[in-house]
Amino acid sequence: MKRNVFYVFVGIIAFLEVSLLWLAIDTDNALLIQVGFVVGVILVYLARRTVTEVIEDERTSLISEKSALRTLEVLWIVIFLLSLGSIVLSFNRPFLIIIRGSPPPPPAELPNFGIFGFVQLFLLCLIIFLYVGFRIYYARKYGEYESDEE
């Protein structure tokens, strides 16, 4: 498979994934998008192995490595902040009242656990944005967008 054909193939898979997400929401079937996503990733991986031209070398690996490292460096701080906030929210009952044996009444409603899905989605989007941003920066630094003289 040629490199450009591979990129077109990835684009088609991405389009199908978005369509599948819409269908999964419409039919209220979470398994549909979950299985579809895994199948999509496997298809892209298999297609990538059939590319005959060189699409990865030591320079592209260096760009990926540096981008991933910087993403991780920012991400652990964000995750740590979110975790600290969650801990404070979970243990925000006054200490002295608990010691005296009269704890405050439990909340009328359980917290909405669906919010964790959105937090995870936020983190996932953050990872993607950070990685793409750092990748653009390092790709520019290591000559990815240099103009051709030939």
Place this chain on the structure above:
Amino acid sequence: MKNKIKVYRAMNNLTQDALANAIHVTRQTILAIEKGKYDPSLELAFKIARYFGVGIEEIFTYEKQ
């Protein structure tokens, strides 16, 4: 680090694409090395020098940035 890859390519009438294919890297990597945007690893530098049949110091010269 400075290099004479472009000179040697011209001497051998070789395109960036042909050189990239010969040493199994992307054409953009050859371009980045030629423009001084990327310093190749020792292995890649040896591969390039060996491809042109010269010593590594003939093509690559170290200069403090």
